[in-house]
Amino acid sequence: MENKSHALAAGIFVLVVAALLAGLAVWLTRDNANYEQYELSTKDGVTGLQPQAAVRYKGVSVGKVTRIGFDPQVEGNVLIRIAVNEQAPIGPKTFAVLGYQGVTGLAHVQLDDAEQPYPELPPGPSGLPRLPLKPSPFGQLAEQGPAILTQVEEATRRINQVLGDGNQQKLTEALTQIGQAAGSVSALSQRLDATVAQRLDPALAALPPLASEARKTLLTVQQAGNSVSALAADVSKTTQRLGAEGGPIDQITVGTQALARAADQFGTTTLPRLNRAADDTSRAARQLSRTAGGVSDNPQLFIYGSGRIPPGPGEPGFAAP
Missing domain, CATH: 1.20.5 (Single alpha-helices involved in coiled-coils or other helix-helix interfaces)
Known part of the structure; x- marks a missing residue:
């Protein structure tokens, strides 16, 4: 009888302790914040997103995912319902994107603001406001994956063509020619060094005497300039004398x-x-x-004067006396 009473007391104690722990857990996990419901609709996959997943606004936890299903308005779209703290600054510029946590593959909803406001989306059948959901970087990468693979295959094919046997032989010949050109350049450099040593060095050695001669020439030119200046002064004086009053x-x-x-x-x-x-x-x-x-025409003027000469025999108008 005594053993049964001890067992009953122990069971009651365990139940009381379990109830206290459950009450403590509920008290610790209570949430008195007010939430606003929003919906997200997307045609992309939401792999890794689970109900109760975190909703973050610029990295700060502001809510959670409450439901994941299909959009009754658009066939094939996924509908995500989220609960966001009413104190979060949700506005016309706010958009959503799926974020992934490290290598675990677990996804969460990331909220952020754009530079320009988005057009307001019509509410769904539930009457809840909707936020635009942009494709995630992983989704974009998955969409562009086939195109990237095609480009990689094309690049690989071209590399194989470049590295073919014929091109390898041409590349070897080109390298050989480059080596020969390098040898020619080295020989040319040695010739240049020898030329500099044989011709340029004596020319450089002859520069100081040449500079001395040039200095003497400059002195001579300066003296000639002085003489020209004196001559110009004399010419100026002569010009003044010629132009003076009473001068030449x-x-x-x-x-x-x-x-x-x-x-x-x-x-x-x-x-x-x-x-x-x-x-x-x-x-x-x-x-x-x-x-x-008149004398030339009628020489008889000296005999008969300037009167008319009567016609002679045989001339018209002749009359016998």
Whole structure:
């Protein structure tokens, strides 16, 4: 009887302790925050996302995933329902994307803000607002995987063509030619060194005397410049003397003016007289020319005078006396 009472007391104690632990767990895990429901619709796969998965806003936990199913409005789309703390700054620029935790493959919903507001999505049949869900980097990589593999195969095929037997032989010949060219360059470099040692070094050694001669030449040129400057000063003085009042240029100007006056007087007085004398001479010459012409035509003028000569026998108008 005593053993049964001890067993009953132990069982009651265990039940009380279990109830206390359950109550403590509920008290510790209680959540008094208010949540707002949102929906996400996507045509991409949501592998690794489970209910109760975390919802983070820029890395801060603000809610959890409450349901994962299919979108009744769009055939083939996955519908995700999330509960977000009402204190989270959800706005028109907010969008969602699936994030993955390390190598475990577990996914969570990551919320972030874009630079420009997104067009407002119409609510679903449940009446809950919807947020745009962008493809995750892994989803984009999975979509582009076939294209990447095709490009890799094409690149591999081209590499195999480049590394074919014929191209390898050409590459070997090219390397051989490059080696020969390098040897030629080395020989040319040695020749250049020898040329520098044989010709350039003596030329460099001759530079100091040449510089000395150039310095002497410059001194001579400077002296010649000084002489030219002195000559220019003398020419300037001579020019000043020639241009002074009463000087040679002034006298030449006076003589020129006197000559101009004499030419003017000749043109106004002497030249008209000469013109009249020339006219008289011309008239006398014309009269003398006419007289000479008349004598040439009728020499009998000296005998009979300038009258008309009667016709002779045999001439028209002849009349016997």
